[in-house]
Amino acid sequence: MQKRGWEGLSEIPMNLRFPILVFDIETLTDLKAGAHLYHLDLPDTDVEQALTKIRRQESGMDFQRLPLHEIVCISGLWIDEKGFRLFSFSQENNSEAEMLTKFLSIFDKKQPTLISWNGSQFDLPVILFRAMYHGLSAPSLFDQGEIDNQKRYNNYQNRYHQRHVDLMDVMAMFNGRNFQKLDDIACLLGFPGKRGESGYHVPEYVRSAQWLKLTSYCEGDVLNTWLVYLRWLLLKGQLNQLDHQQLIQSTIDYLQTQTQQTEFLQVWQQTSQYTVFTADTFAQKN
Numbered sequence: 001m002q003k004r005g006w007e008g009l010s011e012i013p014m015n016l017r018f019p020i021l022v023f024d025i026e027t028l029t030d031l032k033a034g035a036h037l038y039h040l041d042l043p044d045t046d047v048e049q050a051l052t053k054i055r056r057q058e059s060g061m062d063f064q065r066l067p068l069h070e071i072v073c074i075s076g077l078w079i080d081e082k083g084f085r086l087f088s089f090s091q092e093n094n095s096e097a098e099m100l101t102k103f104l105s106i107f108d109k110k111q112p113t114l115i116s117w118n119g120s121q122f123d124l125p126v127i128l129f130r131a132m133y134h135g136l137s138a139p140s141l142f143d144q145g146e147i148d149n150q151k152r153y154n155n156y157q158n159r160y161h162q163r164h165v166d167l168m169d170v171m172a173m174f175n176g177r178n179f180q181k182l183d184d185i186a187c188l189l190g191f192p193g194k195r196g197e198s199g200y201h202v203p204e205y206v207r208s209a210q211w212l213k214l215t216s217y218c219e220g221d222v223l224n225t226w227l228v229y230l231r232w233l234l235l236k237g238q239l240n241q242l243d244h245q246q247l248i249q250s251t252i253d254y255l256q257t258q259t260q261q262t263e264f265l266q267v268w269q270q271t272s273q274y275t276v277f278t279a280d281t282f283a284q285k286n
Helices: 031-038 044-059 096-109 119-133 167-171 182-188 199-207 211-236 241-255 259-274
Strands: 020-029 069-080 083-090 113-116 164-166
Touching (some): 020 119, 020 211, 069 096, 069 199, 083 096, 113 167, 113 211, 199 211
Parallel strands (some): 113 164
């Protein structure tokens, strides 16, 4: 696990439910599981091509079925009264089962408000399938009231409650025709976005053991999601202008202590100039 330091928050807005966990995962195709599912007796290089061909025939796209996604990185931003903590688990030092065990254990200790982009349709289902694949238990995350009656309706799977906020879903008003890409929304709002990278780079990062690039990419998605979440809270009135401004500044202050996020901050300074609302983001402290 790559750990980051803490940066305290002052005068926490009362409308925020702490702790908050913003998260994202990166995945590859699980060649072993795919070969087993489709009875492919081929070398790994050929298995990948065969699975891609099968998937195109099934759906007309390359994107694999969710159970065939192997998790190679989980990143998160933890926010509570003490401040921020940015972290990543990757296959540099952990097996997939070890990463999942560490991530799922978070929910045994706390019940954070979970924030994601497309988490209800991708990240959480993949985590569910892969946890089952490895024989893991995660009642704190997947209980729907059978153990804790309070989670009968307000649980991490319920689409219309606030224990898990999938921003892509809620900002589309739960209409799939309105789904947008995180990169597009982040850029339009004056945030860094993916900065020229995409999920298509993940296999190369893993093959070439560029673990820092992998975790930086995944953490970038987490940070963009956090910034979009703050703007969404401002829209809904859960944050006023001053609260929003203070949380943005606290985020900047924290990231300035994180050497891995230097490039994210540099790009953010540039993209903040694209909208009138964000033009003074980095001038607020002066």
